[in-house]
Amino acid sequence: MTLTVSASTDIAPAATAGRKRGFCPSLASPMPTGDGLLVRLRPARIGLKPADYVAIARLAAAYGNGLLEVTARGNLQIRGLREETVPKLAAGLAEAEIDFHRGVAVETPPLSGIDPDEIADSEPLAAAIRAAIATHLPPPLVLAPKLSIVVDAGGTLGLSDMVADIRLDAIRRSGGLCWRLSVGGDSCSAREVAAVADGDAVSAVLAVLEVLHGLGPAARGRDLDAEALRSQLGSRACPAGLGDKMIPPSPSRPVGRHRLGEGTALGVGLAYGQTSAAALERLMRGLAALGADEVRLAPHRSLIVLGLADAAIEPGIALAEREGFWTRADGPGNAIAVCAGSAGCASGRFDTKAAADLLVAQAPDLLDGSLTVHISGCAKGCAHPRAAALTLAGQGNGVALAIDARAGDEMGATVRVDGLGEALARIGALIRQERQQTNTARRALDRIGASTLAKAFRQGSQ
Incomplete structure (x- = not known):
């Protein structure tokens, strides 16, 4: 298997005019x-x-x-x-007659409306939010192009691991359906604003969007002050409470x-x-x-x-x-997030899909589903914006490796593209040996440690 490296990251100026x-x-x-x-x-x-x-x-x-x-x-x-x-x-x-949503992305679980394990059907609320945004006057809301809203009522394939600027996670209370409103993260990392009644959810989201509008077209959920939002919501906000039935992390992909x-x-x-x-x-x-x-x-x-x-x-x-x-569900490729790489992107420094095939062949014990490996053609990390347990990212001098990092973070070791197969084989041998002592790749990676892994990765490349 041959990996190719891109010699240029340029895109014709005419093609990128006005693009940011x-x-x-x-x-x-x-x-x-x-x-x-x-x-x-x-x-x-x-x-x-x-x-x-x-x-x-x-x-x-x-x-x-x-x-x-x-x-x-x-x-x-x-x-x-x-x-x-x-x-x-x-x-x-x-x-x-195939139509598509335009404007702010409002995302719901793929089994919404048909999953017997969901707390509620997320689709009606999502549709109401889209309609409220589209008809908001005056003035029309000007928001970040990639701003996203998640409406998650859980179930078999909930979106608890999806990062969003604004999240609504379903809560079933004795008084009826409520939604946990939070900003800037997934269901665990997002900062909680308040719980809101089902009937107040749309107006609560609009209130948050109006704050983002006021902050400017680049503002995202991470820029918001959760405590200030809670005060602004007034009577629509109430504490989530320890007795709430929160949706658990998704049990499977x-x-x-x-x-x-x-x-x-x-x-x-x-x-x-x-x-x-x-x-x-x-x-x-x-x-x-x-x-x-x-x-x-x-x-x-x-x-x-x-x-x-x-x-x-x-x-x-x-x-x-x-x-x-x-x-x-346990296929090794499911544990790898891969961008288009040099075959489909002018920023890609190497063939990411060929690298993924090498990883499957050389380090299968790493791909048990307990962690995500991110293979990025460059430092932008489009395929997996969050930190991954193990990241391989294209750089000017080869392919770099880092643990629990994003593609744009500081890397721990680098090898030439033509040496990646051997480097992955060394990583695979380390993981295989350590998994004799522990039951998951995630634990094996933790036991090995970043410095030992980096040393094995770059061995013989200097």
């Missing part, structure tokens, strides 16, 4: 990348029919380079577009089988978040023939297939695997 880091690519504002323009889409309907994905795949092949992605937050991306083909893509989507009452949802993952238009079309045609009637985008670069009878689950799994999709 932090904007969100869309049909109205596509993002220049190493393989053309990219658009990111969030379907207006929580689920699409397999035939809708067939239409999307054909449009991606006709007007892009035939590569599609599902992001870590469960959005759809189409790659390889050109300035003259973006309007044609938009027209094709409109003709197929979307890939695999999920029992929903008498039915089963099948989660399939895109290999490192990407597939071809041809493979997606074959998958969707096959799933429709097996009885699937709805497919939902899901976090962690996945799709949730609904409508399959129990007898069709195994054929569905076989079909997905033939087309290169992942179907095992």
Whole structure:
């Protein structure tokens, strides 16, 4: 397996005119990348029919380079577009009657409305928030392009691990449904503002958004003062209370089988978040023939297939695997967050997907699901903005490694791209030896320590 390194990080000035880091690519504002323009889409309907994905795949092949992605937050991306083909893509989507959300991202669990374990259906509240933002006058709210709101009522595939500027986490009280309002993090790290009644949730979120609007178009949840917000909410705010039933961390990632009452949802993952238009079309045609009637985008670069009878689950799994999709919840690739790398991004310093394959081959004991490995083509860390247990990031002089860090943090060791395979083999040997004494890769990593790991990584490279 050969890893390639990018010799340049430049993008043509004309292509990037008016573009700043932090904007969100869309049909109205596509993002220049190493393989053309990219658009990111969030379907207006929580689920699409397999035939809708067939239409999307054909449009991606006709007007892009035939590569599609599902992001870590469960959005759809189409790659390889050109300035003259973006309007044609938009027209094709409109003709197929596939609409997409615009404006602030309001995200809900992928099984909302059909999960017997959820505290409530998150979708009605999310829709009310979108409508309130769209009709807010005067003045219209001017907010950060990547600002996000999570409405999470828990369940099998809750969003407790998703970072958001504003979070609403469901609480079931004796007096009815309430929402824990917090800012700037996931369900554990976000700073709590207050609990609000279901009927006050929309106005409470709008109050927070108005504060962000006042702070300026770059303001995010991390910039907010939770105590000041609590005072501003007035009678809408009340303490969360120790007796509240808070939603627990998500028990599993979307890939695999999920029992929903008498039915089963099948989660399939895109290999490192990407597939071809041809493979997606074959998958969707096959799933429709097996009885699937709805497919939902899901976090962690996945799709949730609904409508399959129990007898069709195994054929569905076989079909997905033939087309290169992942179907095992414990598959090693599920533990790796990978960006497009040098093959699809002008900032990418090396072939990240080839590096991920090397990691699977050389250090499988690291990929037991107890931690996340982030492989980033550069220091921006688009695929995993938060700290990861182990991060590999492209730098000018090679690939750098760090423990419990983000791609842009200070790195502990660096190797040349052509020496990455041997470096990962040494890491794999350390983890394998340590796992004889402990039961998870996370504990093994902690026992080994950052300095020992860095020494093994760069051994022989100096």
